[in-house]
Amino acid sequence: MQPISFSLITTIQPPPRMSNEEKKTVFTEDEWEAQLADMPVNKSEMNKLIMNYLVIEGYKEAAEKFQQECGTPPGIDLPSISDRMATRVAIQRGDVQSAIERANDLNPLILDENPQLFFHLQQQKLIELIRNGDIEAALAFAEKELAPRGEENPQFLTELERTMALLAFEDKSKCPVADLLEPAQRQKTASELNAAILTSQCQEKEPKLPSLLKMLLWTQEQLKEKAQFPEMDIEKAILRSSKPSS
Amino acid sequence: MRPPIHSLHPPLPLYRFKRRSTDSPLCVNGICTVHAARFHMQPLAFSDDDKADHLQCSHAGLVVTYNGPGREEKDAASIRTHQPIPTYGIALYYFEISIVDQGDTGRIGVGLCDRKVRLGKMPGWETGSYAYHGDDGLLFRQTGIAGNPYGPKYGTDDIIGCCWNLVDNIVFFTRNGKSLGPAFTNLTGTLYPTVGMQSMNGRISANFGTKPFAFDIERYAHQQRDKILAAIMFKPLPQDYTILTDTVLMYLMHNGYSRTAAAFAKDAGREQIYQRERDSMLRRQAVCDKVLSGDIDAAISDLEKQFPQVLRSQLNVRFLLLTQKFIEMIVSGASLEDTVEYGRRELSVFRDKEYIKSAQESDDSLPRADKMLPYADVLRDVYLLLAYGNPAESPTGHLTKQSRREVVADNVNSAILASQGRPMRSLLERFICQNENILKHLMLMGNGPAALVSAQDLL
Numbered sequence: 164m165q166p167i168s169f170s171l172i173t174t175i176q177p178p179p180r181m182s183n184e185e186k187k188t189v190f191t192e193d194e195w196e197a198q199l200a201d202m203p204v205n206k207s208e209m210n211k212l213i214m215n216y217l218v219i220e221g222y223k224e225a226a227e228k229f230q231q232e233c234g235t236p237p238g239i240d241l242p243s244i245s246d247r248m249a250t251r252v253a254i255q256r257g258d259v260q261s262a263i264e265r266a267n268d269l270n271p272l273i274l275d276e277n278p279q280l281f282f283h284l285q286q287q288k289l290i291e292l293i294r295n296g297d298i299e300a301a302l303a304f305a306e307k308e309l310a311p312r313g314e315e316n317p318q319f320l321t322e323l324e325r326t327m328a329l330l331a332f333e334d335k336s337k338c339p340v341a342d343l344l345e346p347a348q349r350q351k352t353a354s355e356l357n358a359a360i361l362t363s364q365c366q367e368k369e370p371k372l373p374s375l376l377k378m379l380l381w382t383q384e385q386l387k388e389k390a391q392f393p394e395m396d397i398e399k400a401i402l403r404s405s406k407p408s409s
Numbered sequence: 410m411r412p413p414i415h416s417l418h419p420p421l422p423l424y425r426f427k428r429r430s431t432d433s434p435l436c437v438n439g440i441c442t443v444h445a446a447r448f449h450m451q452p453l454a455f456s457d458d459d460k461a462d463h464l465q466c467s468h469a470g471l472v473v474t475y476n477g478p479g480r481e482e483k484d485a486a487s488i489r490t491h492q493p494i495p496t497y498g499i500a501l502y503y504f505e506i507s508i509v510d511q512g513d514t515g516r517i518g519v520g521l522c523d524r525k526v527r528l529g530k531m532p533g534w535e536t537g538s539y540a541y542h543g544d545d546g547l548l549f550r551q552t553g554i555a556g557n558p559y560g561p562k563y564g565t566d567d568i569i570g571c572c573w574n575l576v577d578n579i580v581f582f583t584r585n586g587k588s589l590g591p592a593f594t595n596l597t598g599t600l601y602p603t604v605g606m607q608s609m610n611g612r613i614s615a616n617f618g619t620k621p622f623a624f625d626i627e628r629y630a631h632q633q634r635d636k637i638l639a640a641i642m643f644k645p646l647p648q649d650y651t652i653l654t655d656t657v658l659m660y661l662m663h664n665g666y667s668r669t670a671a672a673f674a675k676d677a678g679r680e681q682i683y684q685r686e687r688d689s690m691l692r693r694q695a696v697c698d699k700v701l702s703g704d705i706d707a708a709i710s711d712l713e714k715q716f717p718q719v720l721r722s723q724l725n726v727r728f729l730l731l732t733q734k735f736i737e738m739i740v741s742g743a744s745l746e747d748t749v750e751y752g753r754r755e756l757s758v759f760r761d762k763e764y765i766k767s768a769q770e771s772d773d774s775l776p777r778a779d780k781m782l783p784y785a786d787v788l789r790d791v792y793l794l795l796a797y798g799n800p801a802e803s804p805t806g807h808l809t810k811q812s813r814r815e816v817v818a819d820n821v822n823s824a825i826l827a828s829q830g831r832p833m834r835s836l837l838e839r840f841i842c843q844n845e846n847i848l849k850h851l852m853l854m855g856n857g858p859a860a861l862v863s864a865q866d867l868l
Contacts, residue, residue: 188854195846202842206819209660209837216657217673225673232666372653372837377644378864379840382847389854395843398647 188390195393210235212371219370221357223248247360254353257295259288266356273363280359282312282319286326287352290343293329301330435630435861439618441501442860443634444852452490452504452602453617461486461528464606472509472614475606479514482553487518487528487605490617494521494573494600498852500633500860503572503626504602505583505616508543511564512611517543519569521580521600532605539593540603541569541582548592560589568623571602575857576633586623634861641862654679656836662686663835665694665822693825697818701811703741705734708821718828719821724768725782726824729817731755732791739794740801740809748795756791759784 190198214235217226226237226244237244246269253262263284266273274281285308292301305327313320325340332338342348361368376397383394429445440451454470463477463486470491477484494502506519518532520540533540533549533556540549543563547556563569563584570583573596580593604613616622646652654677661670662683667690674683692715699708709730712720720727735756738748758764765784790805797803807813823833834842844864851859 188850190850198846199839199842202845204834204838204841206664206815209835209841212837213657213660216653217669222673222676225669225676228669228672229661229666232669233664370653372656373646374642375840375844375864376646376652376656378641378862379844379847380644380646381641382844382851382859385851385856385858386847389856390850392847392850395839397652397840 190390190392192393207235212375216370216372218244219361219367221248221251221354223252247357250356250360251353254287254356255349257291257349259284259291259352262353262356266360269360270363273359277359278312278316280355282309282316282322283352283355285309285312286322287349289326290329290348293326294335294344298330434627435634436501436503436626437618439503439622439626440495440499441503441626441630441633442499443863443866444498444860448495448498450492451495452492453619454491455488455604455615456491459491459528460488461605464488468614471616472612473604473606475512475608475611477607477609479512479516479607479609479611482531482607483529485516485529485531485534485605485607487522487526487530487532487603489522489524489526489528489601489603492601493524494602496599497855498860500576500857501572501574501626501630503570503622503624504618505568505570505622505624506604507568507614507616508563508565509612509614510610511543512606512608514608515544515562515564515611516607517563517611517613518549518603518605519543519571519582520549520603521571521573521596522603523598523600526603528605530605531607532603537598538603539580539596540605541571541589541592543567543569544608550593559592560584570622570624570626572624572626572629573600574633575855576637576861578857583624586625588624588629630861637858637861638866655682656840658682660835660837662690663822663826665690665697667691667694689829693822696825697822700730700733700818700821701814703737703814705730705737709734712821712825716825716828719824722828723824724765726820728759728782728784728787729820732787733814733817735791736794736808736813745795752792756788759788 210229210233214226214229214237216222217229218237226248229235230237246265250262250265253259253265263274274284285304289301289305289309292304305323309319309323309326313323326343328340329335329338329343335341335344358368379395380397386392387394429443435441435443438451438453440448455466455473456470457466460466460473463475463479463484465474465476466472466488467474473488475486477486508517511517516531518540520532520538522532522535522539523537526535526538530538531540531542531549531553532538533542533551534553536551538549538551541547541559542549542556545556546558546560546562548559549556560582561584568583568585570586571580572583572588573580578595579591580596581591582589602615602617604615606613654673658670658674658677658679659682661667661673667687670683670690674680696708696711696715699705699711709720712730720730735748735752738751765781791808793805794800794803794808797806800806801809803809827833832839841864848859848863
């Protein structure tokens with residue numbers, strides 16, 4: 164099952180370049196499936212693709228386990244991943260300050276050049292103080308760090324107001340802005356910092372897996388103009404394979 | 410669909426069409442493609458045998474001189490290259506003609522024509538011929554009756570280039586390194602570079618890419634490529650981001666990366682799918698782990714207990730396991746008698762065509778005959794190991810490596826899935842195969858854009 168190399172292909176007679184009026188080539192399902200079945204795929208390349216996804220999306224634990232289970236190296240400068248993941252983990256456990264310090268150690272420009280990100284980190288810090296019930300510290304922090312920024316930017320002011328509303332309720336779960344206390348809020352802040360660090364390192368922010376799917380959408384569209392073949396519906400393919408099987 | 414047979418050879422590149430190294434140019438000899446293609450046929454010189462009488466071809470087909478009277482239309486003379494422009498696998502084709510001497514009248518035409526065009530006419534005047542003329546700056550598309558205004562006149566010392574852009578299927582000309590814009594659209598067929606003259610003492614020299622071009626075709630090629638990549642990246646994915654997480658999770662579970670799958674499912678919030686597939690994965694993984702650690706006996710007895718139909722119905726898998734056991738015996742230094750005796754007892758049957766045939770016929774679920782492994786060849790490779798004191802140094806030493814166990818484990822995994830009527834390939838693998846197969850067909854059909862992208866550019 165050697166792959167068809169180009170030099171081999173050139174020895175077989177290709178179909179002539181078709182004009183638009185000519186009939187479309189038709190590939191039957193059996194024929195197409197047989198071609199797919201003969202197509203070898205290199206597993207270590209697929210592992211790299213998966214690792215890239217885990218690393219860029221910051222699935223720290225999964226990436227570590229994946230490296231152990233299949234030996235695929237993370238593929239990106241290791242210290243930068245661990246720093247990035249450490250900032251994510253720090254925010255996820257509520258330690259915003261150490262995430263800020265880490266980001267500053269990596270590159271002070273990350274926060275200097277992203278006032279919005281910096282505001283969101285400070286806001287997260289305030290949320291954590293409120294969560295911990297440290298009202299006095301929360302108020303002092305809000306007054307010193309957040310209020311001046313709120314004056315500069317109406318969007319920041321609105322967000323500050325929402326956050327301060329947390330103080331108005333004894334039972335936080337009844338508070339209309341309770342979502343700020345959800346893990347998703349931490350996740351959101353962590354992702355924003357994650358993307359900013361990636362940008363500062365001139366690394367891709369986007370994993371490669373979505374690009375592969377986009378390319379598949381594109382190639383299918385191109386071939387549709389010239390041929391009939393079994394198309395893959397990206398959404399349905401997912402549904403099919405996630406169906407519970409007996 | 411029949412089960413894919415994992416290659417017994419060292420891992421093949423993921424991508425069918427090998428990507429040319431990223432630092433090499435996109436255009437070589439006027440042909441633009443990202444694929445490491447070797448074209449056996451491409452225009453590299455004008456043909457001394459494929460020209461009209463008044464032309465003389467010299468300098469290895471790169472210089473053409475007109476020596477006719479050049480007065481009347483019947484004195485026109487054209488020439489074609491030896492080989493046509495490749496009909497597939499390319500995105501752009503480009504060549505340049507330098508006007509060394511425009512001659513008396515300056516009647517010179519540069520363009521493309523097919524094999525059937527008579528060469529006693531100026532290019533562009535016949536069916537299947539397309540050209541830009543120097544004496545009047547007109548374009549001629551398959552007729553000499555009326556040309557269309559296009560560019561400036563050209564003559565001595567001008568360099569005229571011609572590019573067939575198969576991405577948009579347009580032809581444009583260049584003059585002294587500058588594009589003159591679209592000239593022809595929707596050309597079809599197998600075309601040759603052509604030049605024609607009707608001008609006494611006219612002389613041109615051709616550049617088919619062996620020297621640098623006046624026009625920056627490389628830059629143009631990159632623009633075309635960026636345009637295509639942008640179009641791909643612009644494709645919107647379905648809003649539901651779980652397509653990505655599910656693809657990843659299914660891949661991890663399909664291949665039995667159980668701890669990664671557990672950690673990922675938790676963090677990605679897909680624990681439901683994980684729980685549903687978990688038991689099946691762990692049972693498969695238990696068998697595969699035994700193969701990976703070289704304990705083939707345990708793997709076989711596991712299979713017999715848990716997935717009896719696999720060994721019964723999948724001759725290839727049985728063969729792979731029994732052979733692997735033989736390899737493990739050789740590698741672990743089991744006594745020679747035991748090893749040889751095992752080989753006679755378990756493996757010799759696979760040399761027996763009658764046995765294989767009857768085993769096939771007795772079970773419909775067996776893979777088709779043409780997809781059977783080449784048992785005898787594999788056995789020959791495996792037995793060669795016996796001839797070496799250190800089997801790893803044998804010419805077939807790769808069989809003693811961990812990678813071989815991985816191949817066997819992958820086959821076992823697929824066979825178990827197949828026996829349960831599940832997809833034998835992970836979703837990710839199917840995405841990749843679909844994409845590669847389409848790219849292959851696009852290339853063979855002469856689709857220009859497909860020659861400028863490979864999955865490697867994105868992955």
